[in-house]
Amino acid sequence: MGTSVNRGVAVANASPSCVYCHGEGARRRLGTCRCVLREVFRICLEQYRYSVENGLALNRCCVTEISRGGKILTGLPHAEYVADFELAVYRALSPARRKLFDLRFAQGRTYRDCLGDLGLRRGEFFHQTYTVMELVGTECLKGLYPLDEYFGARRVVMGQLNDSAPSTLQSHRCHRPAFMPAA
Ligand SMILES: [Zn+2]
Numbered sequence: 001m002g003t004s005v006n007r008g009v010a011v012a013n014a015s016p017s018c019v020y021c022h023g024e025g026a027r028r029r030l031g032t033c034r035c036v037l038r039e040v041f042r043i044c045l046e047q048y049r050y051s052v053e054n055g056l057a058l059n060r061c062c063v064t065e066i067s068r069g070g071k072i073l074t075g076l077p078h079a080e081y082v083a084d085f086e087l088a089v090y091r092a093l094s095p096a097r098r099k100l101f102d103l104r105f106a107q108g109r110t111y112r113d114c115l116g117d118l119g120l121r122r123g124e125f126f127h128q129t130y131t132v133m134e135l136v137g138t139e140c141l142k143g144l145y146p147l148d149e150y151f152g153a154r155r156v157v158m159g160q161l162n163d164s165a166p167s168t169l170q171s172h173r174c175h176r177p178a179f180m181p182a183a
Helices: 007-013 034-053 077-092 095-106 111-118 122-140 147-152
Strands: 062-066 071-075 156-160
Touching (some): 007 034, 034 077, 034 122, 034 147, 077 095, 111 122
């Protein structure tokens, strides 16, 4: 696939049980290990589902965070994220693989349900599923991941709380608005 990410990103997302990279995230001459791409995909997909399922993409404007200094940060980050993730899927996948993505990942159907609709045998389905994850993961590395940077670049300072306000600015893998508790 020829993707190469920095070592920090590779190690942070590599699977310790990966038989190819043994948690190093990189393979000699092949660049970034595919387990890293699949983990990046999972993280970006989780954020996509969270933003869609909570209706955050529909909000014209929402409070996204209250910073350490008490600044209220608002914007349209979830709507932009949902659109950008869908664009990444569109760019990365052929129509046939987009159908697999829609059934398995967007609709969350079981693999048995997917087999009939896609006309695939079990082995081919799992091979194609891994390919979908790796292709979209590669595309996500071009601007969606890391999520902290993506959402950080979209913060707009809209107000200021008093100095004693507690900080809610934390490093979440999934970006939830400050007023919404983690599930
Ligand atoms: Zn690996």
